[in-house]
Amino acid sequence: MRRTSIVKGRQVILREVDLRIDAGERITILGPNGSGKSSLVKIMLGENRGDTSVEGSFVRIRGEEHFSLFDVRKAFGLVSGDLQYDFRREMTAAEVVLSAFFGSMGTNRSQEITSEMEEKAIGALSQVGAAHLAPRTMSTLSAGEARRVLMARALVSDPEALILDEPMNSLDLTGKHIVRTAMRSLARSGKTLVLVTHDPSDIIPEMDRVILMKDGRIYRDGTIAELTEENLSELYGVPVRLTKVDGRYFAWS
Secondary structure (H helix, E strand, O other): OEEEEEEEEEEEEEEEEEOOOOOOOEEEEOOOOOHHHHHHHHHOOOOOOOEEEOOOOOEEOOOEEEOOHHHHHHHEEEEEEHHHHOOOOOOHHHHHHHHHHOOOOOOOOOOOOOHHHHHHHHHHHHHHHHHHHHOOOOHHHHHHHHHHHHHHHOOOOOOOOEHHHHHHOOHHHHHHHHHHHHHHHHHHHHOOEEEEEEEEOOOOOOOOEEEEEEOOOEEEEEEEOOOOOOHHHHHOOOOOOOEEOOOOOEEEO
């Protein structure tokens, strides 16, 4: 996208954002709440076209300015904490993953589920270390286990890229460990990965590019070396201390 903005009423949500993401990249979009991260994700998913009326501005998804929303949804898998609450608690993990083939929230008798779909569902669950959860209902899963099921749902159609929007929200330490382990496995597989978060500690060592967002703008865009105390202090508007342990960053103020 180039010089892309989002304006709602008198409020500018995104202001002339320039961003290019290539296949195979592992990117973190980091910024405080209200910085425009979620709006940027919606543009990436085709859900918000943005304002491209400025001369030279455009949004291209998969290289196309004129794209099918159906094709975009097939190409990009989304995992978010909010999505977790959209599924009925009596669904099994396998049903949640299978529902991705139909673009529905769960399965029903009118949908023809083939043996190939079932094999792919178990394969996707295995990819995130959750095949053993297939017969269990969502109500019996921990938050971290349920988040892994959503990751499998996003993966089952073999998307070109996976977008993880605040995947650690509402998780305890155990849940974060479970999800982080799955994220690292996916990153090593070569899948295009976009992590959206407000917390530097969510960033796994495999991420090699970081985009810092502030006030609807891209403040910094570069290698992981952009994560410095000076940059984070400017980003969050408070003095930030930063340390690195075993390839992971931890920040506090």
